[in-house]
Amino acid sequence: MKIAIMGYGTIGSGVAAVLEKNRDSIARKTGEPVELKYVLDLREFPGDPIEKKLVHDVDVIMNDPEVGIVVETMGGVEPACTFVKKALSAGKSVTTSNKALVAKKGTELLALAKENHVSFLFEASVGGGIPIIRPLNQCLTADEIMEITGILNGTTNYILTKMDKEGESLETVLKDAQEKGYAEKDPTADIEGYDACRKIAILSSLAYGSQVDFEDIYTEGITKITSEDFKYARELGMSIKLLATSRRAGGRFCALVAPMLVGEDHPLYAVNGVFNGILVEGNMADKLMFYGRGAGSLPTASAVVSDVIEMAKNPGETLLTSWSSEKLPLADRGSWTGRYFVRMEGSREEKRVLLGEIFGDVSYVEIPGLKEFGFVTPVMTEAEYDQKAAQAGGVIHMLRIAR
Numbered sequence: 001m002k003i004a005i006m007g008y009g010t011i012g013s014g015v016a017a018v019l020e021k022n023r024d025s026i027a028r029k030t031g032e033p034v035e036l037k038y039v040l041d042l043r044e045f046p047g048d049p050i051e052k053k054l055v056h057d058v059d060v061i062m063n064d065p066e067v068g069i070v071v072e073t074m075g076g077v078e079p080a081c082t083f084v085k086k087a088l089s090a091g092k093s094v095t096t097s098n099k100a101l102v103a104k105k106g107t108e109l110l111a112l113a114k115e116n117h118v119s120f121l122f123e124a125s126v127g128g129g130i131p132i133i134r135p136l137n138q139c140l141t142a143d144e145i146m147e148i149t150g151i152l153n154g155t156t157n158y159i160l161t162k163m164d165k166e167g168e169s170l171e172t173v174l175k176d177a178q179e180k181g182y183a184e185k186d187p188t189a190d191i192e193g194y195d196a197c198r199k200i201a202i203l204s205s206l207a208y209g210s211q212v213d214f215e216d217i218y219t220e221g222i223t224k225i226t227s228e229d230f231k232y233a234r235e236l237g238m239s240i241k242l243l244a245t246s247r248r249a250g251g252r253f254c255a256l257v258a259p260m261l262v263g264e265d266h267p268l269y270a271v272n273g274v275f276n277g278i279l280v281e282g283n284m285a286d287k288l289m290f291y292g293r294g295a296g297s298l299p300t301a302s303a304v305v306s307d308v309i310e311m312a313k314n315p316g317e318t319l320l321t322s323w324s325s326e327k328l329p330l331a332d333r334g335s336w337t338g339r340y341f342v343r344m345e346g347s348r349e350e351k352r353v354l355l356g357e358i359f360g361d362v363s364y365v366e367i368p369g370l371k372e373f374g375f376v377t378p379v380m381t382e383a384e385y386d387q388k389a390a391q392a393g394g395v396i397h398m399l400r401i402a403r
Contacts, residue, residue, distance in 0.1 A: 001030065001312045004038040004061040006083055007074035008045065008054075011097050011124070014301030015071055016050055019308075026305065030312040037067055058083050062090050069311050071304055072096040081105050088112045088120060093315075095307035097124035097300055103198040103214045106205065107325040119319040121307035126152065126199045127276050129299025130292040131306070136206045136280070137320055143282030145207035149245040149402070152199040154274035154294045155183045155190040156222050156242040160259070161272040164230050164239055170222065182274055192221035193242060193257040200244035203278075204255055208248070210328035212255065217246075218333040220258040224397060231367050232341065232374050238263050241271070243402060252331045260402045261341055268402070334383030339401040341365075341376050345394035348373045358388045372396060 003019075005012045019026065019036050027033045038061050039050045061067055070087040072094055074080045080101050087094050088109065096102065101109075102125045113120035123133045127150075136145070151157050155177060162173040174191065177183035189195045201214035222242055233240050238261040246255035262269045267289050271277035276294025281287050293299040310319060344351060348364055355362055355375065365374040377385065389395050 001032055001034045001068055002037040002064075002066040003034060003069040003071060003308060004040065004067050005036065005071045005073060006040040006058070006061070006080075007072065008039050008041040008043070008050065009073065009075070010297045011300050011304065012039070012041075012071070012073035014297035015073065015304050018298065018301045018305045020049070022305070026309060029309050032312070034308065034312055037064070058086065062086050062092075068092060068315060069308055070094045071308065072098060072101070073304070074098065075100070077101055077104050081109075084109060084120070085112060088116050088118055091116055091118055093119040093121075093311040095121045095123070095304055095311065097122070097304055099125040099195070099198045099202060101125075103201045106202065107211050107323060110320065110323070111325070114318045117316055117318060119311050119314070119317065121311065121320055122202075123307050124300045124303035126202050127278060127290065127292070128154075128294040128296060129302050130276060130278065130290050130294060131303070132203065132278055132290050133206065135288075135290070136203065140280070140282055140285060140288075143284045145248070145280060146283055147245065147247040147281040148200065148203050148207055148278065149243055149268070150200065150203070150278035151241050151268055151271050151276050152196040152244045152278070152294065153190055153193075153242060154276055155187065156193075156196070157271065157276070158182050158274045159191070160222060160225065160240055160242065163225065163227065164233070167227055167230070169227065170225060191223055193219040193244075196242060196244040197257045200246055200255060200257060204246040204253070205323045205328070207246075207280075208253060208328055210324045210326050212246070212253075212328050212330065216255075216330050218256040218258075220256075222259050225259055226397075228343070228367070228370065229397060229399065231370075232343065232365055233261055235365050235367060236261065236263075236341070236376075238401075239269060240399065241268060241402075243268070249331075249337075252335065253328055254331045254333075254336050256333060256336060258400055260400045262402045266402055332383075334381060334386070336382045337379060338382075338403060339377055339379055340385050341374060341399045341401055342389065343372055343374045343396040343398075344392070345372055345396060351392070351394070355392060358391050376401065
């Protein structure tokens with residue numbers, strides 16, 4: 001089996017390394033050797049092992065009948081989408097690690113793969129080296145998925161963990177993450193929650209069988225989290241994680257991305273640093289936890305190559321059942337139900353009667369030295385919370401509490 005890699009960056013070079021290092025075991029699993037024939041990139045790589053395989057024209061790959069599998073690790077929607085469509089139309093199976101592409105064009109590319117009797121797989125697009133796409137598509141098909149909640153971005157999890165353990169500001173820890181290579185020079189997609197949003201859209205589309213548009217998912221990042229928030233979290237016996245979550249409630253579906261307080265008894269509480277964790281709840285299997293490195297060259301490349309092996313073992317087949325292109329409408333954020341931790345200006349004694357009248361029975365939290373206080377609300381919808389918070393006034397910050 002001859003394959004080609006489009007994009008020789010962090011992930012693409014990792015795929016080449018995995019194919020070379022595990023050459024013999026991959027051959028045993030596929031029943032034949034898997035040979036890297038081409039690498040597409042605009043740059044030159046003098047002295048690199050792939051130097052003689054490097055091409056700059058995508059049509060070299062598309063017009064070669066020996067190439068049966070194409071690996072897309074370019075990133076972004078274009079020109080990746082155009083190149084992937086060309087490959088699928090030419091009868092070549094494709095695997096990608098590109099969450100932006102899958103979230104935006106997934107149903108279209110799955111339909112094109114089915115039409116041409118090939119596969120479009122994307123195990124590495126969510127969770128890096130964590131196997132989650134295939135379990136959702138194969139192992140949990142007997143279940144109705146009730147909820148998916150995950151720490152889906154290693155950069156934000158690293159930042160929040162450092163802020164929690166070392167008491168540093170977000171700005172200081174972000175700079176450290178950039179120096180270590182955990183955060184991009186422009187970290188907007190990570191710290192504003194956009195990356196996690198695209199990933200939960202992919203998982204939700206697979207779990208619920210219809211297209212969940214990432215643009216419809218309410219998204220908050222971590223830019224408003226302060227050291228004071230972590231002081232309250234420790235007082236509550238909790239930590240703060242950026243969670244991407246979607247849930248089924250009756251006939252309605254809700255999804256959001258936001259920093260949340262996570263208790264010590266929650267499976268995601270102990271997921272720290274650059275690691276990711278994904279909690280899936282089925283109506284029969286109950287709660288299942290997936291944990292591992294959510295990014296990085298070799299873990300992500302391992303997931304890509306697992307797709308290569310599956311496609312090499314099943315030539316001429318369409319492996320992944322497509323989710324419907326019919327759009328799944330999401331309920332308004334206001335219908336989301338939960339408890340909320342609220343930081344409030346002033347003193348507890350001044351506001352106690354007013355808050356009791358507005359919120360009912362609340363639990364108070366105070367930190368010595370801070371001219372403010374916090375409280376935990378009863379369970380209510382976000383719409384109810386918004387209304388009550390406006391009545392109370394003086395809210396400094398609100399954090400949702402993971403259930």
